[in-house]
């Protein structure tokens with residue numbers, strides 16, 4: 001795993017000292033809120049409904065046990081005993097006092113963590129496939145490139161005041177688990193026919209009030225050009241991105257208004273001047289970073305198959321969990337495990353301090369000290385010997401984190417919504433909880449099959465509703481909550497934006513509406529192998545509209 | 557009918573301006589006003605408290621009286637006054653009722 005070098009250490013320490021001083025001066029009344037607000041945002045401190053909120057960066061979603069324990073410690077000591085893992089692979093604490101934040105940041109720095117660039121119009125935390133370095137279907141681990149981007153973009157003087165925030169995601173597999181086409185830049189690490197590494201480059205994806213699927217602007221960019229090409233894109237954006245209107249300031253709007261061909265021309269033009277300069281990555285530097293991400297020494301554990309077979313016979317619930325939450329590892333003796341933070345009726349993405357501690361222990365004992373945060377708001381143990389799966393399962397059962405629902409309808413993404421967020425129009429969490437309870441039966445969920453349900457409490461779309469197979473958007477209508485449903489969205493390699501199905505539903509109707517949609521799907525699918533999304537793409541919205549609204553149409 | 561609300565600078569706690577001139581931690585203590593002149597007075601108090609670095613995010617919000625209790629019109633403000641609707645063990649709603657009585 002990547003370790004801070006001297007520069008990182010000194011930089012983070014200096015930043016903690018700066019910000020501590022700024023907080024002190026703010027509390028003493030020496031600087032005003034207008035002066036302080038941009039400073040606190042640069043350090044991940046927001047103000048929500050009930051308190052401040054601290055957003056901590058988890059670069060490419062990778063955590064060590066020690067870091068996870070520190071998050072547990074912060075939850076316990078400074079917050080209210082829990083934290084919220086987000087779709088940006090970060091963690092948010094909902095209750096810190098401003099006066100405690102310097103101490104929290106100092107604690108974080110002691111385990112090489114911080115909250116820098118988790119807000120503001122800069123290049124944000126680079127996200128990655130949560131199975132990076134473990135997945136059987138991956139060409140190479142994309143995280144070294146995410147790390148190169150992190151180092152390059154940290155307090156980058158030219159790109160610290162962009163027209164708007166800028167989000168980059170990377171994947172190293174054909175199967176996109178990092179939603180790269182919904183990002184400002186999406187990078188797909190792949191090999192060309194000579195076996196060399198490079199990237200397919202996508203730009204201009206995004207969610208928010210104007211959802212757009214990214215456009216591919218290059219099919220193969222040799223890896224040594226990662227930074228020169230990214231710089232070229234950012235220069236074009238920095239120069240031409242709209243600063244006159246916050247809602248039109250993301251690169252997606254620039255790409256849309258300028259046209260892809262013209263954007264490609266401009267980027268290539270910039271790039272010609274940069275590509276052979278100092279931004280060209282020396283092979284030795286890439287190799288040095290790669291060595292930080294060298295996979296753990298996975299010793300042969302061939303007894304795994306037999307162990308899993310026996311344990312299955314013994315426990316049906318273990319078998320269900322294996323089928324749903326265990327992912328194929330590139331080493332056949334190993335597996336990647338999804339720890340569901342979506343227990344039935346629980347808050348998506350929340351974990352308590354003691355759960356964090358326990359997950360850290362499990363990762364230390366069975367998982368080479370590695371934990372990932374997924375953009376789907378779950379935790380991942382990327383490397384577990386199949387022979388240890390039963391022990392891991394038992395340990396997860398003990399802390400109520402063994403729900404076998406990965407990729408099923410109760411594996412819901414939900415933003416904090418109106419229960420916490422100052423920008424929200426409606427609540428998200430209670431909607432997620434009620435839907436989860438309605439579909440509590442795992443047997444029923446498995447019969448329904450893969451179904452990604454995503455909920456946002458306002459059009460900012462932090463809960464990815466646009467790209468949910470079923471998306472739910474909370475709006476405010478005449479002072480009351482109303483939920484708009486979209487169908488057919490997807491965030492994988494065939495990304496699509498969902499379509500609004502019709503009039504919205506009140507808080508008391510939304511769960512019934514979701515059930516109607518699911519039942520309609522069950523009625524029209526060709527057989528059990530046709531997933532919800534495939535069925536929707538085959539038949540379109542008509543049968544769903546009919547089921548949801550036909551009785552009204554007749555009554556009218 | 558309106559009341560004045562904000563978040564306390566030091567810890568972000570939601571607070572309401574009370575008739576006794578303090579910033580109270582519960583909405584029940586808020587001073588309600590019914591005409592433009594009083595609204596302007598509260599606004600001026602809010603601005604002064606902001607300038608004086610006591611509070612941030614100052615707003616006048618709409619409320620009504622329900623059985624004598626102050627009830628915000630927007631759900632957002634109801635949740636601010638109580639705490640997260642999914643976690644009754646958190647926020648003001650979790651505190652002993654003593655302060656409210």
Ligand code: HEM
Nearest residue numbers: 046086087088206207208209250415416421423460461462
């Ligand atoms: C204080 C809480 C938050 C605030 C103020 C906030 C603000 C925003 C805003 C204004 C946007 C729209 C950006 C645009 O359209 O240009 C946005 C988008 C987004 N936020 Fe948040 N957010 C918050 C919490 C979260 C949380 C908890 C998550 C993760 C669960 C998150 C993840 C995202 C994502 C994934 C997007 C959409 C991607 C995009 O940028 O287009 N945010 N957020």
Ligand code: SF4
Nearest residue numbers: 415421424457458462
């Ligand atoms: S989608 Fe809206 S309500 Fe949800 S966290 Fe983002 S800004 Fe808040």
